[in-house]
Amino acid sequence: MLREIVEVLSEKKMKKKLTLEEGLNILNEGIAKAMMILDGYPTSTLFTCEEYMKLYDCVYDMCVQHPPYEYCSELYDIFQKALEQGITSRVIPAVKDKSHIILLYELWHMWSKYKIMAKCLGGFFLYLDRHFVEDRKSASLSDLSISCFHDLVCVELYPKLLEAAICLIHEDRDHNSVCKDLLKNVSTFFVEIGRGSMRYYENFEGAVLSNTETYYNYLVPQWLQHYSSADYVLKAEFCLNQEKERTSEFLHQTSVEKLLRLVHGLLLGQTANQLHEKQKTECGDSSLSYQDMLSRCAGLNLGERA
Incomplete structure (x- = not known):
């Protein structure tokens, strides 16, 4: 041996x-x-x-x-x-x-x-x-x-990637897209390419929040004009539930919660006084009292820790 x-x-x-x-x-x-x-x-x-x-x-x-x-x-x-x-x-x-x-x-x-x-x-x-x-x-x-x-x-493509991802989210929000798996993959890519840092994902998150704010700031005045106060609140509740369901598929949970707080504030927080005044002027519409409306708004689920 x-x-x-x-x-x-x-x-x-x-x-x-x-x-x-x-x-x-x-x-x-x-x-x-x-x-x-x-x-x-x-x-x-x-x-x-x-x-x-x-x-x-x-x-x-x-x-x-x-x-x-x-x-x-x-x-x-x-x-x-x-x-x-x-x-x-x-x-x-x-x-x-x-x-x-x-x-x-x-x-x-x-x-x-x-x-x-x-x-x-x-x-x-x-x-x-x-x-x-x-x-x-x-x-x-x-x-x-x-x-x-x-x-x-x-480095070279990042602006185009971010723009394309935000455009895809916008289309998905308007029900013109079925690319949720692709959005999840893009979100994953932004995490992986960061080499241990969340910087690229955080930039992506910031762009999503900014786009969401622009989207609802455009719609809120139209909804206030064309919907009754009761229908407006039902619309807000529907949008919040849709945003939660949609973004949970491709954003981290903390990002979903940030987005839902933002949407809640845009739809119901900054419009509370206008909704109150609108409700008082709606003669004969008792389908949803103002107190009921406040209770419904307060009860909307914004996320696990929100």
């Missing part, structure tokens, strides 16, 4: 050192196959277990070889360039010149495939996370993959 161990160790010791060029020849084949994930190919059809391990072993050997054959820094750069190549050759052409709902669909479609590709590539280069990244205080492979997509795609 001891002799066998010595033989194995001797074989490893005598193993020919991989040069950077030789390693790249092996890795480039795997990287080219990984790029095909962005074209829709499943990972399982591209790599056998043996091929995957060969690529992992290649990176491992190039990391643990003694200088000048230790290539951790170079491999980290190769991983980043592979991500960037996938983005520039596949992702950007797919979303370029798209707008509105098509842009949102294409972005989510490519983002989903890109995450799979990045995970696949990350498996080849996994040893960097365990060795090089921690030592050099560099971004993890996962964080680097998000950073590349953010810098090359999201």
Whole structure:
């Protein structure tokens, strides 16, 4: 047994050192196959277990070889360039010149495939996370993959994405859209692309609230003019219930509560005096007394903690 161990160790010791060029020849084949994930190919059809391990072993050997054959820094750069190549050759052409709902669909479609590709590539280069990244205080492979997509795609497209998402919400509010799953995906994307920060989602939330305020500020004067006080309150109750049901499907619960408080204030808070005066002038309309109206308003459910 001891002799066998010595033989194995001797074989490893005598193993020919991989040069950077030789390693790249092996890795480039795997990287080219990984790029095909962005074209829709499943990972399982591209790599056998043996091929995957060969690529992992290649990176491992190039990391643990003694200088000048230790290539951790170079491999980290190769991983980043592979991500960037996938983005520039596949992702950007797919979303370029798209707008509105098509842009949102294409972005989510490519983002989903890109995450799979990045995970696949990350498996080849996994040893960097365990060795090089921690030592050099560099971004993890996962964080680097998000950073590349953010810098090359999201920075430029973010205003268009936000505009398209708000437009879709507006259409959904007017019952012209059945894209709630897409809105949920867009909301998820804004969280994921933030690299641990909620900044993009919070910007999205702020835009939703602003659009909601504009929407109801436009409608309230018309409703006050054309509806009785009783019908107005019923309309307000219906809108609040609809907003809660709709936004709960794609916003975080805290965002839903903020939106419902906003809508409640716009529809019933700032119009209370006008509704009271309107109710007093409505001769013969006793379908809903003012006290009943106040009770109904107070009883509207704005959310779990509102």
